[in-house]
Amino acid sequence: MAQQELQHIADLYQEAWQNIHQRLRHEYGEATYNSWLKNIELDRVQNGHVVMTLPTKFLRDWVINNYANRIRQIWALESEEIQSIDIQVRDASVAQGTAPKISANSAPTPAAGNIKSLPQDGENDQSSFISQLDPRFTFENFVVGKSNELAHAAARRVAEAKDNIPFNPLYLYGGVGLGKTHLMHAIGHAIAANCPEKKVLYLSAEKFMYRFIRALRFKDTMNFKDQFRSVDVLMIDDVQFISGKDSTQEEFFHTFNALVDQNHQIIISGDRSPTDLEGMEERMRSRLGWGLVADIHPTDYELRLGILQSKVEQAEVDIDHRILEFLAHRITSNVRELEGALNRVLAYSDLVGRAVTLESTQEVLRDLLRANDRRTTIEEIQKRVAEHFNIRMSDMHSARRARAVARPRQVAMYLAKQLTTRSLPEIGRKFGGRDHTTVMHAVRQIDKLRADDISLSEDIELLKRMLES
Ligand code: ADP
Ligand code: MG
Numbered sequence: 001m002a003q004q005e006l007q008h009i010a011d012l013y014q015e016a017w018q019n020i021h022q023r024l025r026h027e028y029g030e031a032t033y034n035s036w037l038k039n040i041e042l043d044r045v046q047n048g049h050v051v052m053t054l055p056t057k058f059l060r061d062w063v064i065n066n067y068a069n070r071i072r073q074i075w076a077l078e079s080e081e082i083q084s085i086d087i088q089v090r091d092a093s094v095a096q097g098t099a100p101k102i103s104a105n106s107a108p109t110p111a112a113g114n115i116k117s118l119p120q121d122g123e124n125d126q127s128s129f130i131s132q133l134d135p136r137f138t139f140e141n142f143v144v145g146k147s148n149e150l151a152h153a154a155a156r157r158v159a160e161a162k163d164n165i166p167f168n169p170l171y172l173y174g175g176v177g178l179g180k181t182h183l184m185h186a187i188g189h190a191i192a193a194n195c196p197e198k199k200v201l202y203l204s205a206e207k208f209m210y211r212f213i214r215a216l217r218f219k220d221t222m223n224f225k226d227q228f229r230s231v232d233v234l235m236i237d238d239v240q241f242i243s244g245k246d247s248t249q250e251e252f253f254h255t256f257n258a259l260v261d262q263n264h265q266i267i268i269s270g271d272r273s274p275t276d277l278e279g280m281e282e283r284m285r286s287r288l289g290w291g292l293v294a295d296i297h298p299t300d301y302e303l304r305l306g307i308l309q310s311k312v313e314q315a316e317v318d319i320d321h322r323i324l325e326f327l328a329h330r331i332t333s334n335v336r337e338l339e340g341a342l343n344r345v346l347a348y349s350d351l352v353g354r355a356v357t358l359e360s361t362q363e364v365l366r367d368l369l370r371a372n373d374r375r376t377t378i379e380e381i382q383k384r385v386a387e388h389f390n391i392r393m394s395d396m397h398s399a400r401r402a403r404a405v406a407r408p409r410q411v412a413m414y415l416a417k418q419l420t421t422r423s424l425p426e427i428g429r430k431f432g433g434r435d436h437t438t439v440m441h442a443v444r445q446i447d448k449l450r451a452d453d454i455s456l457s458e459d460i461e462l463l464k465r466m467l468e469s
Contacts, residue, residue: 009045009210016078017042023074028067036063040071040087047214048083050075053090060089081207132202133192137185143310145303148179151294155183158265159190167291169256169266173273174296177334180269184235187267191233198232205241209248216247228255235267239288243279253284260290304328304338311342319346323361331365331372341365376419376467378412378430384463385412397432410442411460417443419467 021040025033036059043051052071054060063071064087075082139159144152151174157166172180188202203211215224228234234255242248259266270277273295274288299307305328312319323345331338348364349356362369382396389408396409409431416427417439424436431439450457 009213013042013045013050013079016075019078020071020074024067024071027070037067041090043088045082047211048081050082050085052085052087054087055090057089060087063087081210133185133188134182135189137182138189139186141310141314142179142182142186143303143306145300145306147297147299147303148174151179151183151296154292154294155187155267156190158267159187160194161265162195165263165265168260168263169268169288169291171274171288171291171293172267172269172296173271173293175298175334176271177336178296178298179335180296181237184237184267184269187233188235199230200233200235201228201231202235202237204237205239205252208236208252209242209245212248212251225255225258229258229262231259231264233265233267234259235269237269239268239270240272240277240280243277249281249284253281253287256284256287260287266291299332299335299338301328304331304335307335307338308342311339315346317346319356320358323356323358326358326361330369333372337368337372341368344368378416378420378422378427381415381419381463381467382412382430384467385409385415388459388463399432410446411456411463413439413442414446415460415463415467419464 021037024037028037039059040052040054040063043053045051054063068085068087072082072085075085139152139156142148142152151172154167154170155172158170172183174180184202188200191198191200212221212224215221236252242252256266268288270288273293274280274285277285277288280288305324308324308328312324324342327338327341327345331341344364345356345361348360352360354360383393385408386393386396389404389411391405391408395405396412398405400406413427413431416422416430417424420427422430424439428434428436428439446456446460450460
């Protein structure tokens with residue numbers, strides 16, 4: 001039945017488990033690792049609770065007393081899902097008979113670190129619901145711009161609705177790092193503040209699947225259904241995750257319908273529009289589009305600058321405005337990377353004890369800047385240049401030598417060399433299969449002409465700016 005899903009989860013944690021072993025070996029050294037830790041095996045992971053085993057009671061007690069807290073921390077680093085761990089004696093009959101289960105949470109050594117131990121299955125009570133929301137992700141901290149204003153307004157509307165349901169579901173979609181999760185958490189905070197009596201449940205589609213599979217395995221689906229169907233507001237993040245996961249989707253479909261029937265609010269996010277969710281059943285896709293579908297577009301320069309300013313104000317740091325402009329200009333991929341870039345720059349200046357400069361910014365962010373370099377294509381260059389000089393696109397490839405087409409073609413080759421990383425032969429091929437020496441000649445020619453011909457020089461500057469924006 002949900003075989004594929006089960007396998008997925010198993011793989012997920014197996015990989016984490018390998019990493020954890022490596023880390024333990026690294027942190028404690030070969031000797032300790034070999035004596036105590038090497039033989040720990042992963043037994044199962046259930047709803048944020050990890051069960052591991054050791055072959056003897058002696059080993060088990062020793063590891064619990066000396067290493068369990070660290071193991072729990074490392075688990076939490078590997079997977080945010082994990083909230084508590086247990087180490088049992090390998091032989092099941094012994095573990096359940098003579099040896100009581102010992103949770104690392106109640107181990108004698110005081111719990112170190114910052115891992116919250118949330119009550120299991122406690123999502124129905126508000127306090128634990130709120131503790132699952134990122135406190136930074138509020139409406140106050142969300143900067144609104146053209147690209148996200150519809151999604152923001154819709155989220156506000158849903159958050160402020162008292163008894164009426166403005167649209168059901170609200171479906172938010174957009175690329176990674178553009179603020180979908182932020183908006184959902186903001187809705188959660190606002191509802192908790194305005195209507196504390198409402199039961200709100202926020203979870204990722206992955207977690208939904210995980211809980212569903214667990215319910216199946218423990219023949220507890222009635223309870224599962226009750227839990228989900230008794231909420232006033234259900235938010236499922238990253239719904240694309242359950243594409244192709246048929247039984248989870250089926251269950252989600254029923255949950256969805258039950259909630260809509262009771263007129264309870266549903267908010268969904270995805271990385272693409274409902275119609276583009278491949279691997280999702282047609283009936284599910286159409287249901288997802290029933291209410292309001294709001295997309296978040298990639299950010300523009302103003303919004304990026306606004307976000308940076310707001311972050312700097314929040315962090316109460318002093319930073320040259322030109323550096324913010326530089327970052328807003330160059331880190332265009334998404335807000336998460338933009339924030340990351342700012343944090344890196346600030347951390348660096350903190351570390352070396354000097355104010356941030358443009359040079360240090362470029363140095364610290366070298367890899368990121370390279371990855372964010374906008375990839376201008378040769379086709380784009382040809383198109384822009386053809387438009388600018390009012391010639392046909394086909395003339396970029398044609399053999400015509402008339403000055404009126406040959407010069408713009410040379411300009412396009414010149415820009416291709418300047419703005420892309422293509423080699424001369426590659427550029428030649430894109431211009432109707434010309435030889436690389438022709439391209440080289442064009443580049444030299446334009447360089448030379450630019451020096452004297454002011455209007456040509458201006459044309460080129462203008463084209464460059466358009467292509468780089
Ligand atoms: P998504 O869920 O769409 O992948 P997130 O909601 O996780 O993206 O956003 C990534 C990061 O960018 C978060 O730290 C979030 O606070 C921040 N962010 C995104 N959009 C905005 C915005 N408009 N204003 C302020 N911060 C934002
Ligand atoms: Mg997200």
